Amino acid sequence: MDNAHLTRKQKEFFEYIVDYKKEYDVWPTYREIADHFGYRSPNSVTQNIQALLKKGYLIKRNDEEYDLPSEKKKTLLNESEEKDGIPIRGLIAAGYLQEAVEADLGSITMESLFPNLDKLFALRVSGFSMKDVNIYDGDLVLLMDDDVKNGDIGAVLYDGETSLKKIFWDQNGLRLEAANEDYDDIIVEPDVFEEVRIIGKYIGHINKQGFQRATAKVA
Incomplete structure (x- = not known):
């Protein structure tokens, strides 16, 4: 979903169909839209709808009808x-x-x-390398797009693969440490350090017991 900015005319078009939906609980027909804006052809309606679809302001449902994306519905349609x-x-x-x-x-x-x-954002865990910090296979880890400090748990992307580990680095490179003695550390040499991408900082996880917040490190 691009969510690109709308032109003035596209914004007026979008606001009209949303206001109509709020008042009548149905979308306006092509004819009603054309009459409202004085379009001579339904093609003008189609072009505007296609623009809204492309910019992420509308989506196509399985029945081929258009609708609002779920994140916009409550705000624009005043749902509780x-x-x-x-x-x-x-x-x-x-x-x-x-x-x-x-x-x-x-x-x-x-x-x-x-x-x-x-x-x-969240990712689902696959495996048991972090079980000693109570993160298990199937849990959902909550991650923040933020700086990771030395020793923090974070999600990394390296050599086309992702992993959740404790992250340490110094002049010798990067060390990805598991919280399970059955798993070896992953060592990344300094010359390929730049190929590692930190996806996000771990701030908690969700399991059957609910949300478990990351334990604050003692300074």
Whole structure:
């Protein structure tokens, strides 16, 4: 999905069909769009729809009908987002006992839990080389597109293969250390160091018990 910027006319076209969808819960027909904009031919409607598809503002469903991408639906169609947040139901004392206060104080959203949400992505683990830090086969590791410090766990891409390891480097090169004694360290010599790409910094993982946040390193 490109999500490229729209031209002024494309933006007007997009806003019209979205507003129509919000009001009538169906998309406008080609004829209704043509009448609204004064197009003489349905080809003008097709060209605008194709532009929106190409720029990622619309998608094609399996039934060949167009629709909004899922990440745009809630924002543009005003769908409820309450289920996406954890409700804050009131206040609780952390000192002396006090009267319980129940109130609607909003909700905890993904953005609240992860301020850098736009930098996050997940990968599914295959293998057991990180089992000693409780990361197992099938878990989902949460990674951030951020700098990795010496000794951090991170995802790396090297020689066409990916791996989740503890990352160490010095004048002798790069060492990718497993958290399982059954696996040998991977040593990358200094002259090929630049071929290694750090994909992301590990910040936690998800398993059947829920979300497990990375343990902060002691300085």
